[in-house]
Amino acid sequence: MKKIYGNKQLLDALAGMRASGRTAHSLMIWGEKGSGKKLIAKYYTQALMCETPENGKPCGRCNACVNVEKDIHPDVVYPERSGKLGNYSVKTARDIIADAYVKPNNSSGCKVYIFADCSHVQEQTQNALLKLIEEPPEYAYFIFTCGSKSEFLPTIISRCVCFSTAPCTEEEAEASLADSGYAPQDIQAAVSCFHGNIGMCESYINDEALRRQVDLTKSLADSIIRKDEYALSVGLFSLGRERDDVREVLSMLDKLIRDAAVLGKDETARTIGCFREGARALSRSLTAYQSARMHSRIEKAWSAVESNVGIPLALTALGAEIMEIVG
Structure with a gap:
């Protein structure tokens, strides 16, 4: 067992x-x-x-x-x-x-x-x-x-x-992954992204598609940090038309925005997103109000996708709204 x-x-x-x-x-x-x-x-x-x-x-x-x-x-x-x-x-x-x-x-x-x-x-x-x-x-x-x-x-x-269910500690996640025989470098990379979520850590190690989604989320965060509208649009467009991919990436991006808001108040706070360095950089450029607005726009985009609005249209609108927020 x-x-x-x-x-x-x-x-x-x-x-x-x-x-x-x-x-x-x-x-x-x-x-x-x-x-x-x-x-x-x-x-x-x-x-x-x-x-x-x-x-x-x-x-x-x-x-x-x-x-x-x-x-x-x-x-x-x-x-x-x-x-x-x-x-x-x-x-x-x-x-x-x-x-x-x-x-x-x-x-x-x-x-x-x-x-x-x-x-x-x-x-x-x-x-x-x-x-x-x-x-x-x-x-x-x-x-x-x-x-x-x-x-x-x-x-x-x-x-x-x-x-x-309650989140595990990162130490518990590392112990579980080690028990499953994963390599230390893979464990470190997975836990840095998904912390105490053991199931997602295992998926990150084994699933190339999830690793691509994490990389894309980090790329989107970098685009927002640089206020690069073209790079943000390209990144969102590259999500394609699969709802599962869109849901995963928007969820991970939303967690980064949450982390940015929390780190803006407390630099030592625990993060839940897959890109702590990116969240820290965002915390220096976003106010709590901007973070809240961005969270609202991400939720709006996903609601549009769930309501059968075309995915490219919903993501194009999201990119424009994010750029309007960051100025």
Whole structure:
């Protein structure tokens, strides 16, 4: 079983529920991408399925724990996604409702459904699941992971026990990456960009596309620092037309702007963005008001993209507004 770094309080709470027999039938785990939501969901599933739990914690050695770890346990279900956006459909909800009343065949007597990475789940899908979540069979458990609780209707949230993931320290991230066998220079580069977010650090080491996105974000920050409108326009244009790329880069740029505002008040403050040196340079040229305006423009650009405004048009407008702000 993979060791989980950080989030001790959350893990202790889950173990406490298992040890006391007061396990939550519906659990929601939310937090930023890469913060360990799916790993913690698997940990809770192992605790439910484990043949020899130890103070509510999974042993990690029994057949049930091993099968959950390998994603081959027959009574652990990852519902099917469909459509262009890869969402959970009403059909999927109905399939789960039918399957939930088929009793499990394992020593724990549990059946677990893990809805991972929930985003823009249709209201109809949530309403279809509501009755099942309200009155589940005694053996059925439902786990939802998401970036924010706002992805769900209040009626779903009110029927779940909700936990948010907490960031790890950079030291914990370095230890985790070292345990996974990554080279020291790769660990240093990854942690300098994504700090205690272990999942994103691993992605940075393994995913060339993410490294390109980080480099582009740094290039955009440099363009803003130099007040180079042409370079900023070229950088934004190079993002292309893929929404995922646009979302990632705008999110990273927004964190840099946040860091600049914080460092403007306290040069020793902890940063969350991928380019501390760039944030420090921006803090010397941007006022808090300018940073707030820039944050607002970035949010506006992403909202436009989500509303199906053409990506090139939305990014062109963003570049012009940023240049207007920096003067």
